[in-house]
Amino acid sequence: MSRVIKSPRGMNDLLPPESSKWLYFESACRSLFERFGYLEVRTPIVESTELFARGIGEATDIVEKEMYTFPDRKERSLTMRPEMTAGCARSYIEHAIHKREPVTRWFYTGPMFRYERMQTGRYRQFYQVGVEAFGAPEPSVDAEQIAMLYALYTQLGVTDLDVVVNSVGTGDDRQRYREALVAFLTPHRSELCEDCQRRMDTNPLRILDCKVPSCQLLVVDAPNILESLGPDSRAHFDQMRRHLDGFEIPHRVNPRVVRGLDYYTATVFEILGGSANLGTQSTLVGGGRYDTLIERLGGPPTPAMGFALGVERAILSLPGDPSEYVNAPLAYLAAHGTAARERALAIAHRLRVAGLRIEVEHREVGLKAQFKRADKLGVRYVVTLGEDELASGEVKIRDMNRRQEIAVKLRDLESALKQRAHG
Numbered sequence: 001m002s003r004v005i006k007s008p009r010g011m012n013d014l015l016p017p018e019s020s021k022w023l024y025f026e027s028a029c030r031s032l033f034e035r036f037g038y039l040e041v042r043t044p045i046v047e048s049t050e051l052f053a054r055g056i057g058e059a060t061d062i063v064e065k066e067m068y069t070f071p072d073r074k075e076r077s078l079t080m081r082p083e084m085t086a087g088c089a090r091s092y093i094e095h096a097i098h099k100r101e102p103v104t105r106w107f108y109t110g111p112m113f114r115y116e117r118m119q120t121g122r123y124r125q126f127y128q129v130g131v132e133a134f135g136a137p138e139p140s141v142d143a144e145q146i147a148m149l150y151a152l153y154t155q156l157g158v159t160d161l162d163v164v165v166n167s168v169g170t171g172d173d174r175q176r177y178r179e180a181l182v183a184f185l186t187p188h189r190s191e192l193c194e195d196c197q198r199r200m201d202t203n204p205l206r207i208l209d210c211k212v213p214s215c216q217l218l219v220v221d222a223p224n225i226l227e228s229l230g231p232d233s234r235a236h237f238d239q240m241r242r243h244l245d246g247f248e249i250p251h252r253v254n255p256r257v258v259r260g261l262d263y264y265t266a267t268v269f270e271i272l273g274g275s276a277n278l279g280t281q282s283t284l285v286g287g288g289r290y291d292t293l294i295e296r297l298g299g300p301p302t303p304a305m306g307f308a309l310g311v312e313r314a315i316l317s318l319p320g321d322p323s324e325y326v327n328a329p330l331a332y333l334a335a336h337g338t339a340a341r342e343r344a345l346a347i348a349h350r351l352r353v354a355g356l357r358i359e360v361e362h363r364e365v366g367l368k369a370q371f372k373r374a375d376k377l378g379v380r381y382v383v384t385l386g387e388d389e390l391a392s393g394e395v396k397i398r399d400m401n402r403r404q405e406i407a408v409k410l411r412d413l414e415s416a417l418k419q420r421a422h423g
């Protein structure tokens, strides 16, 4: 017997009916984001490694230890995208989008790859939906994105949302803060986890993000980054929060939210919630402003604001069983006998092409089994076709909810079902 092959660790199959829940979520995102003026962009799943090293930053978890990097056949170093902001920025620059329009609003959805330790809500191939707005420095853009997300989760029935905002200021602000933080942490250096001891030298702000409990305890008394903000950064943050109030978005400030990535400036935020049992995997969304990234990647100075949400975590927090998200067929054509089955298949084809969701059986099985199947599918209408119906040219449409039947001519079946589909 040959050995069974399994999917790579941390990379999952998405099967029906679970996929229906995903589709429902993704179409809710699309429909909402489009109302806010965001249009879809698709970039390659693989990019040159240098893009992520320069875009995300060498001293980040992602670049240090989470990337799937490999040489292609010409020894070029490529990386499976661990996130999509860098790819969007690369694309924005490559196509000189800034020459076409002052403000660009993109959204994306797709798989990302990070070599991480597997846990519920944390995978090696996972999906993100995200948004990027290029060209607008206004704090109202930041607030609008947060409000859009809040509307998304609320509309989908995700409760206990926790919107947490902060500002990491400009490069100068961060430099000042970095010094204050290092001065505070230096006497405690030996109490930090191994990773954080290294972070002290490379990227000390990331210590605030560390998930090791002893590190989290230490930083509770760390200096507050908001106190290192210059007047412009402070004004931007205050205005952003006023807009959030205007949009009626409940939120709180947490000066320890700094996000792991190098490219953030000014606003950073996270939205937690939905699934009380997900622990450190309860962050549904992370985002922020990244006004220096485009320039850092060789483009013109361009302010930008964006976020990425985790689809798996969104799905885990959406109420309801996946089967509730499957659209049941409108009608089931049950057939009795070979001639009737042939006719049923032809009718089903015509109805499907005409836009209706119709279920029909290809196998020679009895009517009872077909009715059972119709019931299991949650079909609203059952139409039975046998010798009598073929002879008379008339069928009965049985309404499974109301438990009643009406007779229609076979040639009127399409319009009768259409009426019911839209009624």
Ligand code: ATP
Pocket (backbone or CB within 6 Å): 083, 114, 116, 121, 122, 123, 124, 126, 127, 128, 259, 260, 280, 281, 283, 284, 285, 286, 287, 308, 309, 310, 311, 312, 313
């Ligand atoms: P975390 O702190 O949980 O590792 P992160 O800061 O690395 O998150 P981002 O890079 O900001 O995450 O990605 C945005 C969102 O994508 C996260 O809030 C989360 O919902 C989701 N996400 C990130 N990494 C994973 C993963 N390995 N598996 C599933 N979802 C993920």
Ligand code: MG
Pocket (backbone or CB within 6 Å): 061
């Ligand atoms: Mg991470």
